[in-house]
Amino acid sequence: MSVVDRRPIRPARRPATLGRVIEVRELTKRYGATKAVDGLSFAVGPGCVTGFLGPNGAGKSTTMRAVLGLDRPTSGEALVGGRRYAEIPRPMHHVGALLDASAAHGGRTAYDHLRVLARSNGIGDKRVVAVLEEVGLAGVARRRVGALSLGMRQRLGVAAALLGDPGVLLFDEPVNGLDPEGIRWIRRLMRSLAAEGRTVLVSSHLMGEMALTADRVVVVGRGKLILEASVRELSDRFRRDVLVRTPRPAELTAALRAAGATVREEAGALLVRDLDAPGIADLAAAARLPVHELTPRGASLEEAYLELTDDSVDHRAGGTDR
Amino acid sequence: MTDVIASEWLKLRSVRSTGYLLLALLLTLLAGSAVAYLMTADWDTSPPQQRARFGSADPSVMVVPFGQFLFGVLGALAVTSEYGSGMIRTALVSVPRRRTLLLAKTAVVGGGAVVLGLVVASAAALSGELITGDRPAPIAAFDSSAALWSAVLANAAALALLALLGLGLGFVLRSTAGTLVALCGLLFVLPVLVLMLPQPWDERLYALTPGVLAPQLTGAMADPSLTPWGAGLVMVAYAAVSLGAGAAVLLRRDA
Structure with missing residues (x-):
């Protein structure tokens, strides 16, 4: 049978609050002495792409595995649609997941791999063909998974996630191993899935990637929540300064400092913090100092992210300054 | 579930x-039949006093131990x-x-192994019959068709048992190499070690090794330590313990 079950997941015990499709509550996962995830709580809502960001080892994959019921939380819980993943019958119709690209038997053909998964959830072979078509693997469907390139295997993982036409999608580092064309493709795919009202959670350790794809970000470090914000808020919030050029820097610096601003000189320009551009302009006018350039600068998201996760990076190349 | x-x-x-x-099972069958054929040819040219000392030309003697290993590999690979x-x-x-995944795997591997075991055991016994023709015992393995079919059923059970054992061990050990080593140890090393023990433990424990359960199940083994019922119970225990341990690991440990 190939009838796609589009019904929303019915809440089992507690009502799924609207806008909290994926809900992680006080999740802790301990492996021996190390806490991979430490009291993490966040929620993911429908209709947008939520980026799940953190440096390597921050606990992103562990969290995803807990959401999917692969790892049992030490404490806390992870719910999808208000219930534990393992309680969802035929879960592929509700939740699609892309784990690491290697999570397939290398000896099976791409087509058979998908058929095996489809069959376990009562999905017909027609849908398998359609999905192969959709991810651009129709031409290599009869090739063994082991003979596919990393990028193709990544696409195969996406195909598996899409099989049940699910309302919730989890992608763990989907751009890994993809070529630029593939990266563009998966970005567009995630955006269009979210635009259809689905819930999309995508993990990445690259802020730059998320800035292009995600609407919201959940940033974690050392297993703890650092920040949950929209991408816009994030870029608004971080390290704003104003670049000022003047032929009389010493006097302007003194005036700015007197007004409480922090001033740094760099490449013949002044970088001013703690005072916004109109404030600087007024001050300069009052002091009758000429200003040749006045440019408010937002820190790049990448910088914001590095600043956020600075304390939570486990290993860093010795002595190199970013 | 379906x-x-x-x-x-x-x-x-x-x-x-x-x-x-x-393919490996087919080759084992062919090799076993070839040995049976050579034995029979030898029998035909031997004088009567030597004929009495012959074993029976039954390909199962070779097919069952190798087959058990191959069935074990089949069960193990389904998991590992x-x-x-x-x-x-x-x-x-x-x-x-x-639990559903484990039950489905057990049903498929176990069901498939029973059918395949019946096919392999029948093929071995029948090819032996075909080769020995109307020659008498001891070169002919079975004196009646009832004896033949009970041996086929017991051998099929011994083969299928190993598939379940491999499956259970696979869930416990999770590694192909580890599981195959464990299977080899159980099938080929343990019997040798056990026979080094002092009497009467050598024979008592040897009777429990998976390779000699089938002849005890049919009562065809001379001087068996286990009754047919006892042998059957030991088989069930092997499957139950390995699958039970596999289930415990699968249900408790992170994937």
Whole structure:
């Protein structure tokens, strides 16, 4: 049978609050002495792409595995649609997941791999063909998974996630191993899935990637929540300064400092913090100092992210300054 | 559940290793038949006093031990290839109820092994009959067709048992190499070690090794330590313990 079950997941015990499709509550996962995830709580809502960001080892994959019921939380819980993943019958119709690209038997053909998964959830072979078509693997469907390139295997993982036409999608580092064309493709795919009202959670350790794809970000470090914000808020919030050029820097610096601003000189320009551009302009006018350039600068998201996760990076190349 | 069984059946059919194992079983059958044929040819040219000392030209003698190992590999690979490749995570995301996954795998591997075991055991016994023709015992293994079919059933059970044992061990150990070493140890090393023990423990424990359960099940073994019922119970215990341990690990440990 190939009838796609589009019904929303019915809440089992507690009502799924609207806008909290994926809900992680006080999740802790301990492996021996190390806490991979430490009291993490966040929620993911429908209709947008939520980026799940953190440096390597921050606990992103562990969290995803807990959401999917692969790892049992030490404490806390992870719910999808208000219930534990393992309680969802035929879960592929509700939740699609892309784990690491290697999570397939290398000896099976791409087509058979998908058929095996489809069959376990009562999905017909027609849908398998359609999905192969959709991810651009129709031409290599009869090739063994082991003979596919990393990028193709990544696409195969996406195909598996899409099989049940699910309302919730989890992608763990989907751009890994993809070529630029593939990266563009998966970005567009995630955006269009979210635009259809689905819930999309995508993990990445690259802020730059998320800035292009995600609407919201959940940033974690050392297993703890650092920040949950929209991408816009994030870029608004971080390290704003104003670049000022003047032929009389010493006097302007003194005036700015007197007004409480922090001033740094760099490449013949002044970088001013703690005072916004109109404030600087007024001050300069009052002091009758000429200003040749006045440019408010937002820190790049990448910088914001590095600043956020600075304390939570486990290993860093010795002595190199970013 | 039926969906998951269908999926597991397709899993088994869609990998090359299953084909290779069937081929290996066929080669074992051919080799066993070749040995039976050579024995029979030798019998025909031997004087009567030597003929009395002949064993029976039954290919099963060779096919069952090798077959047991191959069946064990079949059962083990159904699990360990998934752990080795990471497929297990994909499988558990599509079927998160682990009990269901275990039951479906057990049904498919066990059911398939019973059918395949019957085919292999019958083929071995019948080819032996064909080769020995109307020659008398001891070169002919069976004096009646009832004896033949009871041996076929017991051998099929001994083969299928190893598939379940391999499956259970696979869930416990998760590694192909580890599971195959364990199977080899159980089938080929343990019997030798056990026979080094002081009497009467050598024979008592030897009787419990998986290779000698089938002849005790039919009562064909001379001077057996176990009654047929006892041998049957030991077989059930092997399967129950290994699958039980496999279930405990699958249900408790992270994938």
